[in-house]
Amino acid sequence: MPTTALQTLELQDFRLESGTVLPTARLAYQTYGELNETKSNAVLFPTWFAGDHTSNEWLIGPDRALDPREYFVIVPNLFGNGVSSSPSNTPAPHAGPDFPRVTIRDNVRAQHVLVADHFGVQRLELVIGCSMGALQTYQWAVSHPGMVARALPFCGAPKTSPHNAVFLESLRATLTLDAAFQNGRYETRPVAGLRAFSRVYAAWGFSQAFYREGAYRRLGFTGLEDFLTGFWEPNFADQDANDLLAMLWTWQNADVSTTPGMDGDLPRALGSITADLLAMPAEKDLYFTPEDEEYTVRHVPNGRLRTIPGIWGHLSGGGANPDDAAFINAAVHDLLTGKAREQA
Structure with missing residues (x-):
């Protein structure tokens, strides 16, 4: 294309x-x-x-x-x-x-x-x-x-x-709490922080009704855990943590x-x-x-x-x-x- x-x-x-x-x-x-x-x-x-x-x-x-x-x-x-x-x-x-x-x-x-x-x-x-x-x-x-x-x-x-900004603060806090993050000077990827980041985001990206009705099954997932690990975690697994934080700041402001x-x-x-x-x-x-x-x-x-x-x-x-x-x-x-x- x-x-x-x-x-x-x-x-x-x-x-x-x-x-x-x-x-x-x-x-x-x-x-x-x-x-x-x-x-x-x-x-x-x-x-x-x-x-x-x-x-x-x-x-x-x-x-x-x-x-x-x-x-x-x-x-x-x-x-x-x-x-x-x-x-x-x-x-x-x-x-x-x-x-x-x-x-x-x-x-x-x-x-x-x-x-x-x-x-x-x-x-x-x-x-x-x-x-x-x-x-x-x-x-x-x-x-x-x-x-x-x-x-x-x-x-x-x-x-x-302001409400949107609070949501973004929760993402920032979640990611930076990983001990591997080391104030952004990480030698190894903060994998636990990225995984937690994706799970916090999962509650916000779709609506309550989406989860209540199990609409994730339309995407081929059999349950919530399958959806979290198969859809949300891959969304951010390959992202650089500092890149995510830079974009969060841009968004928040x-x-x-x-x-x-x-x-x-x-x-x-x-x-x-x-x-x-x-x-x-x-x-x-x-x-x-x-x-x-x-x-x-x-x-x-x-x-x-x-x-x-x-x-x-x-x-x-x-x-x-x-x-x-x-x-x-x-x-x-x-x-x-x-x-x-x-x-x-």
């Missing part, structure tokens, strides 16, 4: 919002399809927590709304995910636990260089993303309103809520209202969005809740809400459930063709 092999854009002396300068920041990205002569068919699809460019491929294809025969889909990898610049692949003095704190805006600024300077695209037909990809989608719509024609954040928000000029005023930041925006929370998401997104769209001038129904919670946005995948794909199609506005 990808048009080319994985590419990397090197950003020299890349200054982060923290003030730290990375001598070479590497933004890894994958593209699908071809950029047309007028450069008017580009779609940006940033990645989520602990995912990479391949995690988004379920929504890209000739039988889907993001058809690479029509659109040029750019999938940039999140800083910290082990593919773009991360604790695990950055040389000293920024290696491991010394990797600087990176914000959502730092990611968007790097992506802007990729889109505008490298590809010469001045207007994106669509910015779309799930979870941390949705955080980036909202930031794009606030930071570059003139470039974003349409935005579809799903299973996400413009700002990480996401907030479009801290964009320069917005003065911490969330309604003001949301009101600056000019994109045709369709927010899609999952009905039973435990940490990016529909209630929060209902508040969001009230402040976005061209904002609308379409809730993903069902019991899969936050993982409704992962593409594993065919019903959810079809619902999201239909919404992308509607937004790109103007039907979302007609149905509002």
